[in-house]
Each structure stands twice: as structure tokens, then as C-alpha cells.
Amino acid sequence: MNLMTVDGYSARIEYDAETDLFRGEILGLNGGADFYGKNPKELRQEFKRSLAVFLEVCKEKGVEPRRSYSGKFNLRIPPELHERLAIAAQAEGKSINTLAQEALALRVEG
Numbered sequence: 108m109n110l111m112t113v114d115g116y117s118a119r120i121e122y123d124a125e126t127d128l129f130r131g132e133i134l135g136l137n138g139g140a141d142f143y144g145k146n147p148k149e150l151r152q153e154f155k156r157s158l159a160v161f162l163e164v165c166k167e168k169g170v171e172p173r174r175s176y177s178g179k180f181n182l183r184i185p186p187e188l189h190e191r192l193a194i195a196a197q198a199e200g201k202s203i204n205t206l207a208q209e210a211l212a213l214r215v216e217g
Contacts, residue, residue: 111147113154118142120150133158137165137174182207 109120111131118131126143129150130140142157144150165172184192189203195208 109156111151113151113158115198117147118154127132131157135171136161136172 111118111120116133117135118133120129120131123130123143124130128143129144129147131142131144131150131154133142133154138161140157140161142150142153144153164170164173192203192206196203199206
């Protein structure tokens with residue numbers, strides 16, 4: 108995954124063949140904000156510029172810039188995996204929820 112981080116905000120970076128530029132899309136916002144650059148240095152400068160504009164517009168409109176999350180989501184998995192998770196959680200004296208939180212944390216922090 109191609110991520111760039113500036114001031115605690117992350118953006119997904121992809122190459123745009125039509126423009127022959129790299130395109131960044133800032134993630135986790137209450138709206139859309141993207142930017143383009145020819146190279147990493149230019150891309151980072153444009154990220155900062157785009158983020159600053161987005162944050163200023165949010166401030167003017169009294170809108171929270173980051174999307175809010177409830178901390179809950181549904182996950183559909185095969186019954187066989189559900190059974191293996193339940194057994195693994197029981198073996199460790201944990202709930203499936205705790206086991207899943209630990210696995211997800213490892214994925215995004217690792």
C-alpha cells in the first residue's frame with residue numbers, strides 16, 4: 108500500500124497514467140481532498156497545501172475535518188473461521204472481540 112502521512116493525516120498515493128502524475132487522496136476526511144505531483148517532494152508539498160485548504164474550509168463552515176467512527180462494524184466470515192476463532196479465543200481466555208482487536212491492531216500498526 109502506498110501511503111504518505113503529513114501532520115497525522117494519511118493519503119493513498121497512485122500513479123495516474125492519464126496525467127502522467129502521481130495522485131494522492133487524503134483518507135478519513137468528512138469530504139474529498141486530493142492532490143497531484145511529479146515526484147515525492149512535489150507530492151508532499153501539494154499534500155500539505157491541499158490539507159491546509161481543506162482544514163481552512165472546514166473551520167470556516169464549522170465542520171469537523173475528520174470523519175467520525177462509532178467503533179462498531181459488522182464482519183462476515185465463513186462459519187469454519189468463526190469456529191476456529193472461538194476456539195483460539197477460549198484457549199487464550201479471551202473473547203473473540205479481543206482476539207479480533209489484537210489481530211486488526213497488528214495489521215494496521217505493523
